[in-house]
Amino acid sequence: MRSLSIALAVARKDLASEWRTRELVPALAQFVVLALVIANFGFQFDSRTAPAIAPGVLWMTLVFAGLVAFGRAFAAEREQASLEAMLLTPAAPAAIFAGKALAAALLLVVCEAVLLPALALFFNVPLSFEVVSAVLLATIGMAVLGCLFAAMVARVRARELLLPLLTLPLWIPFIVIGGQAVQVGMGAGSGGTSSATSLLIDLDILFVVLTSLVARFVLDD
């Protein structure tokens, strides 16, 4: 109970800080649209190749947006040395961590809420329930992992670069399985999505449990 209220307080504090800038959602939306524009220029893109390329663009954008979002999750803390002040309270590090992951995941969901319709609109691919659920399920696991490593790298040097380094390898399962699900959902590739979905759920559970077990080693020292 106490842990839950701490997690919520942390998430609320993060979102309030973001909200002060008032521009978060529009900025994310524009970032996403720009990524699509760039993808369009980079790839030789037409109606024939769209279902093959669109999932790749979706995941590349999501991965980079995620890295930005999770990097930001601990940015305010490390710049102002307030992380230490937060850790020097009796609050459980795992609860603090959960709060930060929650806030970051919400930001990523906002990002997806823009990315998916934009992708459907601009790339003219169908947007099915399978696609949305695959993306959301992948978000959970990606968020806990991303925050774990963001917390770790916030305390070392060259963190902007270290974050992708630690995070990307562990995101790969989500990208591979989620990518498959999305490709099928968009009409390319083969095989069912139900197995992919249950695999994503398994992965989420695995990483949430693992992360909550190790969070205190990362945040406390």
Added chain:
Amino acid sequence: MRSLSIALAVARKDLASEWRTRELVPALAQFVVLALVIANFGFQFDSRTAPAIAPGVLWMTLVFAGLVAFGRAFAAEREQASLEAMLLTPAAPAAIFAGKALAAALLLVVCEAVLLPALALFFNVPLSFEVVSAVLLATIGMAVLGCLFAAMVARVRARELLLPLLTLPLWIPFIVIGGQAVQVGMGAGSGGTSSATSLLIDLDILFVVLTSLVARFVLDD
């Protein structure tokens, strides 16, 4: 003369700081390789589609790596409030700016030195002189623009999100023209690369001149 030596001192300082952390070059390299791996899983990829997809992967990776690198260009400064100390000297803001852009561009070149061979290896596409020169020429313009806006956003709130927003639209010309040149160089698309090359040079000149004119408004106030 004096400006040149200041620019070199700033670039040297930045590179020395990066070198002290020792994590930059390997981290950038791994960042690039991981991006390729993601692309590999995200896209439906075979020998037929490779020349159409490889340039897109190249530019998307370069763009995101560039955003990270240029964001970092002013990261140490803003975190330690040393930017102000540097600006409160008689050194010309344009010279300081040039030094920072130079250092960031060099980092990006290091990134490319990993990315291009890795791309050729993973995607099995040829790596011609045209491809390399197009990428390097695009780097110049992208670096001055990226640094200009990085200097700007270092001094406002919500900077992680504002940087891509301002930078990406103006990078598009480089991505479009460079992308064409690379596609031709990799055996897809049509038309010559020489016109693309001269266009890239024109763009570089345009942006270097414009940026050096406005740099003092961004760095001095």
Added chain:
Amino acid sequence: MTSRLNVFEKAALGAVALMVVAAGFIFVFAPQDALQGPVQRIFYLHVSSAIAAYGCFAVVLIGGIVYLWKENPTADRLARAGALVGLVFTTVTLVMGMIWAKPIWGTFWTWDARLTSTLVLWIIYAGYLMVRRLAEPGRQAARFAAVVGIFGFIDVPVVHFSVTWWRTVHPGPVVINDALPAEMLVAFLITMACTLFLAAVMIAIRYRIEVLTDQAADRIVAAAVAVPSKAGSTR
């Protein structure tokens, strides 16, 4: 009764009236397009608002340059007003174009050079307004925004010439090439004149709002300063 309206209100009424006139030309005077049918009537506002947007962004450019040069707050306020109004007209062009595209091309969007560059234009000036808001108000915001406005204007010629520089799905120039029937041309020119007037009025009103906002801030400060000083004088 009219005497109670100030000059801005009169101008706004005039602009609205003119837009009604333009609507008359669009829907009554102009002939129906043989191939496309009624949807072609989008053309008039679609193109006019694009040109109005160019004009607004030119105001942003010039205001920015003048501000950097002379530090003239008027120039900055004009630029601020121009960016917002220009963004509105770009939005109109985009939305009109997308509505037009659905019946003609069978899709709302395609990655055509004209369409893409227009979208980028929208993003650039949305970024401009965002810089304004996030930077420290006053000098810093004005300077940063001016720089964005100068670089951002590069996209305006790109949008305009995109149809000649690249092969596009979007139609090329028809007005300049005399490809319009005379009645359509008249309707277009009148719509354009009315739209440009509307844009000018919107900029003027927005400019006025900016002036009043700045003054209000001054007045609040003056009040805040006056109170303790009076208290001090009785000491």
Added chain:
Amino acid sequence: MSAVVASALSQRFGIEVALDAVDLTVDTGEHLAVLGENGAGKTTLLRIIATAARPTSGSIAIFGLDASSERRRLRARIGYVAHTPGLYLALSAAENLEFFCALQGVDRGRVAEVLDLVGLGDVAGRPAGKLSRGAQQRLAIGRAVLHDPALLVLDEPDASLDSGGADLLARVMRDRTAVIATHDHALANRLCPRTMELRHGRVAGVPTRLRIVQ
């Protein structure tokens, strides 16, 4: 019972020895000032007492609990002010404290009380980033006493505080055990009956371990 009992605390950073076999006992309710030149090891010692760092060797017990294994329980009873205020600059002064109320499990009603205590009642709604340096320091002090800790660890808390600062410090230290580091000897003497000087990581005036062994 002693509030702090540390024995043979050493802290090394690479080959640099910041703290060298420091023994220390602080009684409950006692106020101790740690003095010493720049680089003497004051911050290093205070961070260990505040459970913000672990010593390379040596042991430390606070309120009878081992500081390395009972960190979490201890933290509810310790308030720490570091060299940097460590605030959320986008949040207002009151919001900063409210957040820490949630972390400490303290009622929010305490916020107004603490803001008054540190003299920030007027600027409670202003973002912490827009406060003057001294006001930020006051806010950091307020945060340290939010949960009514039994032990206060203050690292140069007088930094940037104006002439009312000494009174403020006396007020927050009253009825608590306190260890403060400062360079202001007058302040140290005023606030603390006992002072201790560090010199190159050792307690001045105490023979070094090496000499004891000899």
Added chain:
Amino acid sequence: MSAVVASALSQRFGIEVALDAVDLTVDTGEHLAVLGENGAGKTTLLRIIATAARPTSGSIAIFGLDASSERRRLRARIGYVAHTPGLYLALSAAENLEFFCALQGVDRGRVAEVLDLVGLGDVAGRPAGKLSRGAQQRLAIGRAVLHDPALLVLDEPDASLDSGGADLLARVMRDRTAVIATHDHALANRLCPRTMELRHGRVAGVPTRLRIVQ
């Protein structure tokens, strides 16, 4: 000639008035201490004198040059120490100074001299991020006098300095004009023949503009 002549300096942050019509003259070679409570406007005033900020209204001339149009020339003659040291934490103390030598166009030979002056000769090779807070402050002071400026602007330079700090400050201020903000009245009286107090953004004891008008 006066070193600093400021008239009717005002600084607003939004609707907050941090400085309200402050007039100030500092003679060449004079040492002036600016006192005042937290939030009185000391930092705001010093930043304007150091050309790090521009006043919302009012004018300021330094060595006869207008501070808003001749910033670059003036900066070669001003040394400024801010609330935060603003160092490159990955670079060593010596490298920090060498870099600023390049920016100031000063010979590198000066680095060793300055390091000795501020008492950092021993730790010249250590990364600035690993120096104690006081050592960082010394380095910031050293950087401010690197180019032998005629005017020193020091914002609470005594922060974290040990007992040798007052002598150090006296040493760097000798033969220069200096404006320093501090809360330590004893130090102010020792270093500066003249002090001035700010109160809510106004010079204490001077009638406000409003009253003059009335």
